[in-house]
Amino acid sequence: MTKFLISIVGPTAIGKTALSIKLAQHFNTEIISADSRQFFKEMHIGTAAPTKDELGTAKHHFIHHKSINDNYNVGAFEKDALQCLETLFKTKDVVIMVGGSGLYVDAVTKGLDDFPEVDSQIRETLNTDLETKGLPYLQEQLKTLDLESYNTMAIDNPHRVIRALEICIGTGNPYSSFLNKDKLKRNFKIMTIGLTADRPIIYNRINQRVDVMMQAGLLKEVETLLPHQHLNALNTVGYKELFHYLNGEWELDFAISEIKKNTRRFAKRQLTWFKKNDTILWFDYLADTATIIESIEYKIP
Known part of the structure; x- marks a missing residue:
C-alpha cells in the first residue's frame, strides 16, 4: 500500500500546529516537527512550541529532543526524520509533518542539495x-x-x-x-497543505502572538539563557532582541517592537519560499478542517 506524508506549511502564527493535531487525530497517526527552533529543549515560549496539552493529544517527534549546546543541522535532521518515517510507515499509512522552516521541510520531502567542496x-x-x-x-x-x-x-x-x-x-x-537539482526519489508520496491569509491578517496575528509570549514569560525564559547568548541556536528572533535589552543596549518596548518587525520579515520570507512550490494545496487559515480532510482523502486512495 502507498504511504503518504502530509506536510503542513505556511507562515508563522497561521495555525499549523492546531491543524496538524486535528489531522493526526483524524488519521490516527503521529506528527513530525520540521520547525528547526522547536528542536531545542531550552526554548519553549519564544519558539511557540506545542504546549504540554497539545503534545498529549497526538504523539510528536523532534520536539525538544536536542539541547542548544548540541551541534544539530539540517543534514542530521534529514537522516533522523527519514529513519523515523521508515519506522512509522510500518504501522501507519499516513504521517503528518508540520513546520515553517522551509529548508528542513524540503530536506525531508525533496532531499538536500549537493554542493561542491570549497576551501x-x-x-x-x-x-x-x-x-x-x-x-x-x-x-x-x-x-x-x-x-x-x-x-x-x-x-x-x-x-x-x-x-x-x-x-x-x-x-x-x-x-x-x-539548488533544486535532481535528488533521490522518496519511497512515499507527499501531499503538502499550505495555510495562508492576507498579509495584514498574518502580521496582526504575529503581533498578537508576540504580546501573548511576553505575557507568558518570554523575558524570564530569555533571561535564563543569557549566559548562552553566543550559541547559534539562540541567535534567532525573539531571543536576540531581548538579549539586547538584558545587556542594557535597548529599551524593552523597542526590543518587543523589533521582535514583531523581525518576525513579520521572517513570515514574508517563509511565504516567498513556499510559493515556489506549485504543488502546495493552499487553504485560508479559517478553512473548515473537514474541507481540508475531504481534499486530502480525495487524493489518497
Whole structure:
C-alpha cells in the first residue's frame, strides 16, 4: 500500500500546529516537527512550541529532543526524520509533518542539495568578518553575489548566510544555482497543505502572538539563557532582541517592537519560499478542517 506524508506549511502564527493535531487525530497517526527552533529543549515560549496539552493529544517527534549546546543541522535532521518515517510507515499509512522552516521541510520531502567542496579557509574568513564587521556586512555581500538567496533564505541566521557565501566565493557561482537539482526519489508520496491569509491578517496575528509570549514569560525564559547568548541556536528572533535589552543596549518596548518587525520579515520570507512550490494545496487559515480532510482523502486512495 502507498504511504503518504502530509506536510503542513505556511507562515508563522497561521495555525499549523492546531491543524496538524486535528489531522493526526483524524488519521490516527503521529506528527513530525520540521520547525528547526522547536528542536531545542531550552526554548519553549519564544519558539511557540506545542504546549504540554497539545503534545498529549497526538504523539510528536523532534520536539525538544536536542539541547542548544548540541551541534544539530539540517543534514542530521534529514537522516533522523527519514529513519523515523521508515519506522512509522510500518504501522501507519499516513504521517503528518508540520513546520515553517522551509529548508528542513524540503530536506525531508525533496532531499538536500549537493554542493561542491570549497576551501575551509573561506569559512574561517567569513566567521572573522561576522565577529569584526557584523552580520549586516555579510548580508550585503550575499545580496551582491546572490540576490535570489538573499531574498529567500533566513538572512538573520548567520550560519545560513555564511554557508551561502562560502559556496558563492569558493565556486564563483551563486549558492542558488546549486539548488533544486535532481535528488533521490522518496519511497512515499507527499501531499503538502499550505495555510495562508492576507498579509495584514498574518502580521496582526504575529503581533498578537508576540504580546501573548511576553505575557507568558518570554523575558524570564530569555533571561535564563543569557549566559548562552553566543550559541547559534539562540541567535534567532525573539531571543536576540531581548538579549539586547538584558545587556542594557535597548529599551524593552523597542526590543518587543523589533521582535514583531523581525518576525513579520521572517513570515514574508517563509511565504516567498513556499510559493515556489506549485504543488502546495493552499487553504485560508479559517478553512473548515473537514474541507481540508475531504481534499486530502480525495487524493489518497
